[in-house]
Amino acid sequence: MSISRISKTWNLNNSFIYDNNMKNLPLKVDIVIFGGGIAGLWIFNRLRNAGYQAILLESHALGSGQTIKSQGIIHGGLKYALTGFLNASANAVEDMPKRWKDCLAGTGEIDLRSVNVLSHEQLLWSTGSLGSEIAGFFASKSLNSRVKKLDKRLYPSVLQNPSFKGHVYRLEEVVLDTVSLIDTLAKPHQDFIFKINPHEGYAFTIDPECKDKISSVEIRSGQETLSLQAERYLFTAGEGNEQLSLCLAHPPVMQRRPLQMLVAKFKTHYPFFGHCIDTGMNPRITITTHPTQDDQSVWYLGGQIAEDGVNRSPEKQIAIAKKELNSLLPWLEMETVEWRSFFINRAEPAQPGGKRPDSVSLTAIENVLVAWPTKLALSPLLADQVIAKLKQQAVQASSPSENVLRSCSILEKPRIALAVWDELFQ
Numbered sequence: 001m002s003i004s005r006i007s008k009t010w011n012l013n014n015s016f017i018y019d020n021n022m023k024n025l026p027l028k029v030d031i032v033i034f035g036g037g038i039a040g041l042w043i044f045n046r047l048r049n050a051g052y053q054a055i056l057l058e059s060h061a062l063g064s065g066q067t068i069k070s071q072g073i074i075h076g077g078l079k080y081a082l083t084g085f086l087n088a089s090a091n092a093v094e095d096m097p098k099r100w101k102d103c104l105a106g107t108g109e110i111d112l113r114s115v116n117v118l119s120h121e122q123l124l125w126s127t128g129s130l131g132s133e134i135a136g137f138f139a140s141k142s143l144n145s146r147v148k149k150l151d152k153r154l155y156p157s158v159l160q161n162p163s164f165k166g167h168v169y170r171l172e173e174v175v176l177d178t179v180s181l182i183d184t185l186a187k188p189h190q191d192f193i194f195k196i197n198p199h200e201g202y203a204f205t206i207d208p209e210c211k212d213k214i215s216s217v218e219i220r221s222g223q224e225t226l227s228l229q230a231e232r233y234l235f236t237a238g239e240g241n242e243q244l245s246l247c248l249a250h251p252p253v254m255q256r257r258p259l260q261m262l263v264a265k266f267k268t269h270y271p272f273f274g275h276c277i278d279t280g281m282n283p284r285i286t287i288t289t290h291p292t293q294d295d296q297s298v299w300y301l302g303g304q305i306a307e308d309g310v311n312r313s314p315e316k317q318i319a320i321a322k323k324e325l326n327s328l329l330p331w332l333e334m335e336t337v338e339w340r341s342f343f344i345n346r347a348e349p350a351q352p353g354g355k356r357p358d359s360v361s362l363t364a365i366e367n368v369l370v371a372w373p374t375k376l377a378l379s380p381l382l383a384d385q386v387i388a389k390l391k392q393q394a395v396q397a398s399s400p401s402e403n404v405l406r407s408c409s410i411l412e413k414p415r416i417a418l419a420v421w422d423e424l425f426q
């Protein structure tokens, strides 16, 4: 094993034309992970903690896809039960809050004690009379431990207005600061995380005998090239999985579900974490509150308004959001609020009719694993499935080798992505 400095010519398809006179000695590792969002970083930690020689390659900044732009809610599925029934989506995510809480307390599978918890609860609030069916459902035995009606004295300041006539329920669902989450996950094994150039920075060599099997990946950094050979190649690149999988003869099919999210920057700090519910299947609006780099705070708005906003101009979307907040919380001082919106895709395995997938997705194709968590909260479950798959495929952890760090030292290190509001209000 040694650093491979290869003489090859790059062609336009980002694959190699070999110079047969040169011998390529690839660096061998157990797992190469592509993509440093929540899925890649969570699995990377689990694999390294289990002794696997895993390295993670990120093409931009860590967390820069969906993860840092997510609302950071570790929900237990109740927002998927607004029809009054616990459906498959709600059941899949039910156990996740407890697993995350253990991690946040330092007693779980990954130590997340340095993560900034923005809120220990998420509220479900209704504007007026909540459908009696839903109220009854929340009060039902199955949900009694998970949803509590909140005493008026404990309402957040935003709802402490005599004009507020709705109901408020409390869910034990933490909301995390995603920048600190990515930072915490990247730290323990940071020596084994590297940056690759998204444009022509890497190329797969495919096994000539089997068009779904990767023989090696060649990574270019400046004038140098590193050849890596892994037992398994794991794609956790979110939307980037589509492009990565093109090297395979039978790639899994991906779908995108777009959103136009909103950010409202207040002069006054109104901490608020809640799903506004009415008769729809989805929360009408989901609000989380986040600190900004200039010591102010923003409300981050998702839910149905972000789904409905995908065909609107940013101006129209902002106008609708202002109107919506004015009708839901008319007593709130909104004159000085600054608004921004942005578009983002949720990247997932394709579903019939483009519907929301119920749970995580892991596809094994020869020596490639393609994974989508579909929700931040579900990453622990996805990691379980990856580890189970490796066991099933008898992929063993090999002995650590100093060569890995020496060889990879030609590669750059990725930074952690900025929070989206710090980018939008620069």
Ligand SMILES: Cc1cc2nc3c(=O)[nH]c(=O)nc-3n(C[C@H](O)[C@H](O)[C@H](O)COP(=O)(O)OP(=O)(O)OC[C@H]3O[C@@H](n4cnc5c(N)ncnc54)[C@H](O)[C@@H]3O)c2cc1C
Residues within 6 Å of the ligand: 034, 035, 036, 037, 038, 039, 040, 057, 058, 059, 060, 061, 062, 063, 064, 065, 066, 067, 068, 069, 070, 071, 072, 073, 074, 075, 196, 236, 237, 238, 239, 240, 241, 243, 244, 259, 261, 302, 344, 345, 346, 371, 372, 373, 374, 375, 376, 377, 378
């Ligand atoms: C607006 C929004 C809000 C959300 N809110 C929540 C929420 O509150 N709770 C919840 O549970 N879920 C939420 N989700 C869903 C959740 O954010 C995603 O399911 C999850 O973050 C996906 O993580 P990922 O690691 O698969 O992908 P990503 O976070 O997209 O990360 C992929 C990474 O791969 C990198 N990459 C791309 N191409 C390559 C390549 N070729 N090589 C190497 N690296 C590459 C990217 O730069 C990126 O860093 C939300 C999603 C969105 C869009």
